[in-house]
Amino acid sequence: MTSLRSTRPDTGSRDKPEPSAVRPSLSSRFARWDKKYSAYVYILPFFILFALVGAIPLVYTAWVSLNDWSLIGGQGEFIGIENYVAVLGERNFWLALRNTISIFIIQVIPQLVIGLAIAAALDRNLRNATLWRMGVLLPFIVMPVAVALIFNSLYGDQYGLINTTLQNLGLPPVGWHSDVLASHIAIATMVDYRWTGYAALILLAGMQAIPRDYYEAATIDGAGSFRQFFSITIPQLRGTLIFVVVTATISGLQIFDEPRLYDDSGLGGSDGQWLTMTLYLYKLGWNDLDFGRASAVAWLLFCLIAIIALINLFITTRISSSSRRKGE
Helix, strand or coil, X not given: CCCCCCCCCCCCCCCCCCCCCCCCCHHHHHHHHXXXXXXXXXXXXXXXXXXXXXXXXXXXHHHHCCEEEECCCEEEEECCCHHHHHXXXXXXXXXXXXXXXXXXXXXXXXXXXXXXXXXXXXXXXXXXXXXXXXXXXXXXXXXXXXXXXXXXXXXXXXXXXXXXXXXXXXXXXXXXXXXXXXXXXXHHHHHHXXXXXXXXXXXXXXXXXXXXXXXXXXXXXXXXXXXXXXXXXXXXXXXXXXXXXXXXXXXXXXXXXXXXXXXXXCCCCCCCCCCCHHHHHHHHHHHCCEHXXXXXXXXXXXXXXXXXXXXXXXXXXXXXXXXXXXXX
């Protein structure tokens, strides 16, 4: 009996030929390059702009602060840290530092508290909510000159609205331009008038990102509005609050327009009552024509902002980590 063998060729015992290497097409190369480098290309304009208007001027200012540099004579000899030593030995520097920190503290706390209150009100189901939000932001787009004119009519020593009202009530007037604390309060209210609406909208955006399920569960458990605000809204706004505090710190320590326009001279008062760091820098650069010392003040202000920002970051990080441990 003969065995039938398959007529199909035995291909299993043979090696399959390796496919020939195919060179990728130009379109596939562009696709790989786009996937690999497109993100860097998108953010490259920011870094170029930052280098041109931020990093390069910052390094150049550091170099100017180490030289005897004036507006008329230009670059002089290299003197090292003598500009810093001279600035730190001047009374006006410490006055400016005190005034800057004082105005910052006075304006940042009401700005956060009032901004939280406005954001919580706008987070409700209001009619014409868009109109109210636009109205909150209107003071932010008002020119600082117009704000200064409005508030100077309020805080005038002789004919200001507040002092006139106090005198009609038989109360002594307030020296808004002669008293240190009164001038700081006046300037802080000018800053808060412009920036509170901006802070409120940032906080409102953070509130609207909080899941509504938390509030529904709290309502079922019997929690009222205030309990929900302090137990749900504030903890969930931690990241947004950090952002608002950091931006308020940077803008508050760089305050210039409001103290500059607070009186006719714009030099911080007769005895430096509201002389800020930026006004002191401006006076050294454009009145005294000493660019070296002005650059030294700029770098000292930069270091002050960096230190306070790091302190804010440290405190908020500790608060965040402690709240996480409690949640666990």
